[in-house]
Amino acid sequence: MEVNEKNTLFYFCLFLIFQTKSFSLIEVDITRGNLDPLPVAVSPLFSDEQTHSDLKKKLNINDLGLEISKVVENNLRQSGLFNPLNKDAFLQKPDIAHLKPRFEDWALIKSQALITGKVILKDDKLRVEFRLWDVLAGKEMLALAFTTVPKNWRRIGHIISDKVYERLTGEKGYFDTRIIYVSEEGPKTQRIKKLAIMDQDGFNNKYLTLGNELVLTPRFSPTNQMVTYLSYFRNLPRVYLLDIETGIQEVVGDFPGMTFAPRFSPDGNKVIMSFAKDGNSDIYTMDLENRIVERITNHPSIDTSPSYSPDGKYITFNSDRSGYQQIYVMKSDGSKVKRISFGNGLYGTPVWSPRGDLIAFTKLHKGRFYIGVMRTDGKGERLLTENYYQEAPSWSPNGRVLIFYRETKTDSDGKGFSAKLWSIDLTGYNERLIDTETDASDPSWSSLLTN
Amino acid sequence: MELSKIYKNTFLIVLLGFLLTACATQKKVTTDQKMDSQIQGDVYTGTDGVKYLADGVPDRVFFATNESVLTTASRETLRKQAKWLRQNSEVTIVIEGHADERGTREYNLALGERRANAAKDYLMTYGISSSRMTVLSYGKERPVDSGSTPLAWSKNRRSVTVKAN
Numbered sequence: 032m033e034v035n036e037k038n039t040l041f042y043f044c045l046f047l048i049f050q051t052k053s054f055s056l057i058e059v060d061i062t063r064g065n066l067d068p069l070p071v072a073v074s075p076l077f078s079d080e081q082t083h084s085d086l087k088k089k090l091n092i093n094d095l096g097l098e099i100s101k102v103v104e105n106n107l108r109q110s111g112l113f114n115p116l117n118k119d120a121f122l123q124k125p126d127i128a129h130l131k132p133r134f135e136d137w138a139l140i141k142s143q144a145l146i147t148g149k150v151i152l153k154d155d156k157l158r159v160e161f162r163l164w165d166v167l168a169g170k171e172m173l174a175l176a177f178t179t180v181p182k183n184w185r186r187i188g189h190i191i192s193d194k195v196y197e198r199l200t201g202e203k204g205y206f207d208t209r210i211i212y213v214s215e216e217g218p219k220t221q222r223i224k225k226l227a228i229m230d231q232d233g234f235n236n237k238y239l240t241l242g243n244e245l246v247l248t249p250r251f252s253p254t255n256q257m258v259t260y261l262s263y264f265r266n267l268p269r270v271y272l273l274d275i276e277t278g279i280q281e282v283v284g285d286f287p288g289m290t291f292a293p294r295f296s297p298d299g300n301k302v303i304m305s306f307a308k309d310g311n312s313d314i315y316t317m318d319l320e321n322r323i324v325e326r327i328t329n330h331p332s333i334d335t336s337p338s339y340s341p342d343g344k345y346i347t348f349n350s351d352r353s354g355y356q357q358i359y360v361m362k363s364d365g366s367k368v369k370r371i372s373f374g375n376g377l378y379g380t381p382v383w384s385p386r387g388d389l390i391a392f393t394k395l396h397k398g399r400f401y402i403g404v405m406r407t408d409g410k411g412e413r414l415l416t417e418n419y420y421q422e423a424p425s426w427s428p429n430g431r432v433l434i435f436y437r438e439t440k441t442d443s444d445g446k447g448f449s450a451k452l453w454s455i456d457l458t459g460y461n462e463r464l465i466d467t468e469t470d471a472s473d474p475s476w477s478s479l480l481t482n
Numbered sequence: 483m484e485l486s487k488i489y490k491n492t493f494l495i496v497l498l499g500f501l502l503t504a505c506a507t508q509k510k511v512t513t514d515q516k517m518d519s520q521i522q523g524d525v526y527t528g529t530d531g532v533k534y535l536a537d538g539v540p541d542r543v544f545f546a547t548n549e550s551v552l553t554t555a556s557r558e559t560l561r562k563q564a565k566w567l568r569q570n571s572e573v574t575i576v577i578e579g580h581a582d583e584r585g586t587r588e589y590n591l592a593l594g595e596r597r598a599n600a601a602k603d604y605l606m607t608y609g610i611s612s613s614r615m616t617v618l619s620y621g622k623e624r625p626v627d628s629g630s631t632p633l634a635w636s637k638n639r640r641s642v643t644v645k646a647n
Binding site: 247248261292305310311312351377379398438440441448473 | 583584623629630
């Protein structure tokens with residue numbers, strides 16, 4: 032082949048490759064550490080004069096369209112996968128952008144995706160439309176509309192974030208969710224603890240108990256209406272149920288001793304927990320409908336921290352039957368108990384991913400604490416983060432993010448103690464502090480509120 | 483002449499060496515002694531925070547990391563408690579079990595319960611009826627020492643006998 036022809040062929044192939052790339056719709060890979068977040072422009076949602084003034088009267092918010100776009104922007108940024116661009120650089124106004132974006136304007140500021148929308152107030156209901164555009168391909172990717180009561184406007188922002196996330200990553204999102212946790216205050220020797228709940232982005236924080244008795248380890252039911260937790264009400268540590276809507280609390284069962292470490296079964300029908308008697312802790316379930324109690328483990332060791340697989344067929348739990356804390360898996364009837372942790376150190380707090388593929392855990396080795404994951408047969412152990420003290424991971428509903436808590440050392444005067452919630456992606460990247468009014472521990476992630 | 487000088491110098495160097503190691507060892511012994519008076523075999527042996535149910539009857543026993551085994555000293559304390567309980571037959575007690583903070587929360591709740599039960603079982607062998615005793619675990623929730631040192635942690639690994647009436 033002549034040199035000239037070779038060159039032409041080469042450039043032609045190169046040209047073909049680039050052509051294909053420019054026609055493919057944008058995709059975000061969340062299975063590997065993403066050091067190159069996708070630049071996205073979140074335009075403030077448009078609303079006309081009338082809607083503006085009506086909403087200001089109703090909600091005392093100046094520009095709801097702008098506020099909703101901020102919710103979306105914040106969610107996308109926190110995920111570590113997207114880079115929302117500065118609004119000051121936007122060239123097109125929200126109303127026009129939503130109807131017919133001039134893609135060159137948006138490409139100019141290096142944005143690859145564009146989110147636009149419109150807010151309408153009709154018959155006292157809020158109607159929000161939004162569109163997701165592929166800037167480089169010049170196409171609309173997604174167009175949806177939602178109607179709700181005006182005070183739910185933050186949830187619209189979260190739902191839009193979930194839809195955008197799902198469209199671009201192929202995975203379900205985790206933004207329209209809540210976190211329940213224990214709020215902590217006071218000296219270490221006399222901590223005041225209260226149950227607290229907040230939106231996943233830290234807003235709408237609410238306390239569910241008063242702090243008069245010690246409360247620990249709250250967990251959501253899959254239906255998100257109920258929470259199970261441990262309370263020392265009347266100095267009797269027992270597992271309780273709390274209805275988030277009504278505030279009604281109820282003790283689970285009638286056990287003649289301490290019950291603790293509660294979780295719900297995936298169908299929400301049972302509570303699984305530990306029951307301690309005469310120095311031995313075993314795992315039991317109670318059916319919330321017929322109140323039938325079933326004993327699942329029967330061993331003189333400590334058996335605790337049970338967690339169901341998402342299909343309800345297996346349970347992973349923590350036991351020291353081999354001498355030290357290790358992780359085990361058994362069938363949900365208690366048969367076929369198998370140890371799965373074999374690394375160096377102590378293992379605790381096993382929790383099954385909602386995707387069914389992994390079990391997250393806390394590990395203690397040579398005085399350091401680790402949050403890690405392993406496959407359900409114990410292989411592929413991966414440690415995500417190390418610290419002086421941290422424990423109790425909980426999965427986001429899409430099984431991609433873990434929330435946990437950390438405590439600091441105290442100085443020689445016994446001061447300087449703090450406990451905070453942190454999150455980290457499954458890839459080990461995007462480790463983040465989650466801001467809470469008070470100190471916090473024992474976080475648990477709800478499933479998606481929209482189902 | 484040369485040889486004796488060599489021997490003399492070698493002797494002096496070796497002597498110096500011994501002196502140095504002697505100093506070092508002495509220092510080590512002092513520190514160990516200080517620690518020894520507070521922790522032995524990972525179990526707290528001091529009196530910080532210890533209260534008394536009656537004259538000469540300490541209210542608590544201590545444990546090694548991850549253990550619920552009673553030491554000789556613990557058994558002696560519990561025998562004193564049993565004697566006092568036999569002499570005051572109307573007293574009922576709550577035995578509170580605790581763990582240090584260097585472990586996961588739920589396992590520590592179970593460990594506290596196991597420790598409190600170890601104390602209860604021992605009291606029963608000395609004639610105290612189980613109807614007079616309740617067990618309560620606080621896991622790592624109620625440390626007596628908020629420090630982040632092995633000494634502080636050892637004070638928190640305890641089972642405390644509390645008068646209930």
